[in-house]
Amino acid sequence: MNEEDSFEEKREKLNELVLEKGNLEMKRFFNLDTQVYREGALTRKTKELLGLVASIVLRCDDCIEYHMRRCHEEGVSDEEMNETLSIALVVGGSITIPHIRELFEKWQKLKEV
Amino acid sequence: MNEEDSFEEKREKLNELVLEKGNLEMKRFFNLDTQVYREGALTRKTKELLGLVASIVLRCDDCIEYHMRRCHEEGVSDEEMNETLSIALVVGGSITIPHIRELFEKWQKLKEV
Amino acid sequence: MNEEDSFEEKREKLNELVLEKGNLEMKRFFNLDTQVYREGALTRKTKELLGLVASIVLRCDDCIEYHMRRCHEEGVSDEEMNETLSIALVVGGSITIPHIRELFEKWQKLKEV
Amino acid sequence: MNEEDSFEEKREKLNELVLEKGNLEMKRFFNLDTQVYREGALTRKTKELLGLVASIVLRCDDCIEYHMRRCHEEGVSDEEMNETLSIALVVGGSITIPHIRELFEKWQKLKEV
Amino acid sequence: MNEEDSFEEKREKLNELVLEKGNLEMKRFFNLDTQVYREGALTRKTKELLGLVASIVLRCDDCIEYHMRRCHEEGVSDEEMNETLSIALVVGGSITIPHIRELFEKWQKLKEV
Amino acid sequence: MNEEDSFEEKREKLNELVLEKGNLEMKRFFNLDTQVYREGALTRKTKELLGLVASIVLRCDDCIEYHMRRCHEEGVSDEEMNETLSIALVVGGSITIPHIRELFEKWQKLKEV
Numbered sequence: 114m115n116e117e118d119s120f121e122e123k124r125e126k127l128n129e130l131v132l133e134k135g136n137l138e139m140k141r142f143f144n145l146d147t148q149v150y151r152e153g154a155l156t157r158k159t160k161e162l163l164g165l166v167a168s169i170v171l172r173c174d175d176c177i178e179y180h181m182r183r184c185h186e187e188g189v190s191d192e193e194m195n196e197t198l199s200i201a202l203v204v205g206g207s208i209t210i211p212h213i214r215e216l217f218e219k220w221q222k223l224k225e226v
Numbered sequence: 227m228n229e230e231d232s233f234e235e236k237r238e239k240l241n242e243l244v245l246e247k248g249n250l251e252m253k254r255f256f257n258l259d260t261q262v263y264r265e266g267a268l269t270r271k272t273k274e275l276l277g278l279v280a281s282i283v284l285r286c287d288d289c290i291e292y293h294m295r296r297c298h299e300e301g302v303s304d305e306e307m308n309e310t311l312s313i314a315l316v317v318g319g320s321i322t323i324p325h326i327r328e329l330f331e332k333w334q335k336l337k338e339v
Numbered sequence: 340m341n342e343e344d345s346f347e348e349k350r351e352k353l354n355e356l357v358l359e360k361g362n363l364e365m366k367r368f369f370n371l372d373t374q375v376y377r378e379g380a381l382t383r384k385t386k387e388l389l390g391l392v393a394s395i396v397l398r399c400d401d402c403i404e405y406h407m408r409r410c411h412e413e414g415v416s417d418e419e420m421n422e423t424l425s426i427a428l429v430v431g432g433s434i435t436i437p438h439i440r441e442l443f444e445k446w447q448k449l450k451e452v
Numbered sequence: 453m454n455e456e457d458s459f460e461e462k463r464e465k466l467n468e469l470v471l472e473k474g475n476l477e478m479k480r481f482f483n484l485d486t487q488v489y490r491e492g493a494l495t496r497k498t499k500e501l502l503g504l505v506a507s508i509v510l511r512c513d514d515c516i517e518y519h520m521r522r523c524h525e526e527g528v529s530d531e532e533m534n535e536t537l538s539i540a541l542v543v544g545g546s547i548t549i550p551h552i553r554e555l556f557e558k559w560q561k562l563k564e565v
Numbered sequence: 566m567n568e569e570d571s572f573e574e575k576r577e578k579l580n581e582l583v584l585e586k587g588n589l590e591m592k593r594f595f596n597l598d599t600q601v602y603r604e605g606a607l608t609r610k611t612k613e614l615l616g617l618v619a620s621i622v623l624r625c626d627d628c629i630e631y632h633m634r635r636c637h638e639e640g641v642s643d644e645e646m647n648e649t650l651s652i653a654l655v656v657g658g659s660i661t662i663p664h665i666r667e668l669f670e671k672w673q674k675l676k677e678v
Numbered sequence: 679m680n681e682e683d684s685f686e687e688k689r690e691k692l693n694e695l696v697l698e699k700g701n702l703e704m705k706r707f708f709n710l711d712t713q714v715y716r717e718g719a720l721t722r723k724t725k726e727l728l729g730l731v732a733s734i735v736l737r738c739d740d741c742i743e744y745h746m747r748r749c750h751e752e753g754v755s756d757e758e759m760n761e762t763l764s765i766a767l768v769v770g771g772s773i774t775i776p777h778i779r780e781l782f783e784k785w786q787k788l789k790e791v
Binding site: 594597598601602605606607610611612614615616618619623624628642644645647648649651652653654655656657 | 707710711714715718719720724725726727728729731732735736741755758759760761762764765768769773783
């Protein structure tokens with residue numbers, strides 16, 4: 114099993130656990146968390162970039178990996194990714210660097226697939 | 227003097243103070259903080275939305291007001307603003323609500339000018 | 340108009356603005372934000388203490404004031420408030436002190452009403 | 453050695469190291485960190501729920517695991533846990549989801565022991 | 566009454582309220598918060614710079630003002646202040662700028678007294 | 679390959695990746711991140727302590743490890759380290775404890791080399 118499948122699979126399995134054992138409020142929150150990234154006045158691509166920047170400045174590795182994969186699916190280019198990361202880096206400061214370093218490595222791998 | 231001028235003026239005056247009394251590293255950082263929002267592979271408008279989302283989830287009122295004004299200048303629509311705020315709200319949680327409430331009030335005023 | 344009315348009134352007015360101008364996702368989030376504090380396996384009182392602790396460690400003054408008022412309505416005693424604040428202080432550190440100082444002053448006033 | 457023992461053992465060993473090599477102020481802080489969760493006007497159970505919510509919104513995995521284990525010892529039910537997690541999720545936003553997912557998995561395991 | 570007296574006075578008055586109405590754990594925490602800045606292997610001056618940097622990256626205005634005043638009392642030079650602020654700015658990112666701008670203004674006033 | 683080499687090597691390799699694939703703004707930020715820790719009005723040692731405290735209260739393990747290693751190179755004593763950690767612990771609260779525990783273990787190992 115490659116790395117991508119493993120990330121998706123673990124995420125999927127745990128999400129199912131939350132939806133099975135969690136309460137109505139959690140399910141509604143998870144639902145809302147899907148709705149806000151849907152195509153609208155802003156494209157799905159722009160919304161994934163917004164989700165990525167928010168995840169980086171809040172330094173949530175799992176969220177970063179998820180939105181980075183979604184950005185890849187939405188056809189974000191290297192240059193667009195770099196400009197997004199530059200904003201995250203300047204807003205969030207050097208404490209975002211370890212997260213941005215990891216993202217760089219994973220982004221390269223993702224494109225080689 | 228109206229509110230907008232007052233916000234800009236205070237910001238301008240204090241930035242000048244930092245650039246006058248600060249050291250080279252601060253000046254470079256301030257410069258970088260301008261560069262990352264320039265037109266590139268992503269439009270200035272998208273970049274301002276990225277700056278706004280980052281500012282909301284990090285709950286920096288001054289930064290929020292600045293990027294909201296820039297979004298207005300870049301022609302962000304009400305619907306685009308709402309979709310951006312929804313992402314910030316879901317990612318950052320209910321602690322962003324007081325900031326989003328303030329932003330709503332200021333956004334309405336900005337459009338009446 | 341006394342201070343309490345003023346806090347409630349501003350909050351109410353801005354919430355209405357968000358619900359009038361905001362989108363469906365925002366309304367759902369606001370709704371969820373009410374639901375999670377309803378009586379359940381845990382009492383409303385315990386839930387307000389949970390909301391208060393979360394607000395203090397995240398240092399959101401508006402959220403702190405709201406949950407403090409709700410704690411007062413739910414009959415939280417001085418001793419219970421102090422024990423809750425002690426946990427917030429130890430978990431969140433000295434940066435919570437300015438918020439806890441403000442809370443102390445408002446809590447005293449609230450009880451004098 | 454099972455997972456629970458391993459968590460407790462590592463925690464214990466490192467705490468001893470801090471108390472052996474650390475200074476008086478650290479020891480006092482560690483002491484205070486124990487005192488605030490003692491039975492008082494609020495029960496130990498309520499205090500552990502407060503500690504858990506604070507740990508989730510601040511996204512400290514180690515703290516989350518510790519308070520989750522203590523909640524289990526204090527007899528917190530699935531429903532009480534779910535209501536606590538719902539508050540943490542709504543206050544802290546979707547960036548708490550990876551932490552809540554992990555907690556769900558560990559909570560299930562803890563109950564199977 | 567000038568601004569400095571007003572800051573000190575409010576701080577003093579609220580601290581007294583906490584120490585009067587608060588519990589033993591709060592008093593111990595407040596005590597510890599004084600002890601860690603005492604002269605030791607590191608000078609009081611270095612410790613105040615450490616307190617200032619921590620306050621800036623955590624964006625606590627009240628804490629920033631307090632440590633800035635203490636830095637002034639300990640004879641911190643403009644150059645030392647600038648180097649400290651540069652580190653805070655780079656580590657914490659552009660969201661610290663509004664706080665650093667305010668600090669600059671207050672630092673100038675403090676030196677004119 | 680020992681642990682220290684491994685940390686340095688991974689950091690080095692990823693930094694190179696960022697500098698190779700990143701844009702001009704990122705390179706400038708990385709450059710700035712080096713400049714602010716250079717000898718100046720404050721010594722390199724004091725600056726590394728400032729970087730360490732900022733990293734602990736922001737809870738960035740990678741940044742903590744980097745500045746801890748630099749502190750070791752600059753000859754920081756056990757007592758100075760303890761006093762710095764005490765400030766970080768009091769300012770940042772008990773959520774910094776897991777990070778401080780790890781640091782303690784690594785600091786001991788570093789000195790045995």
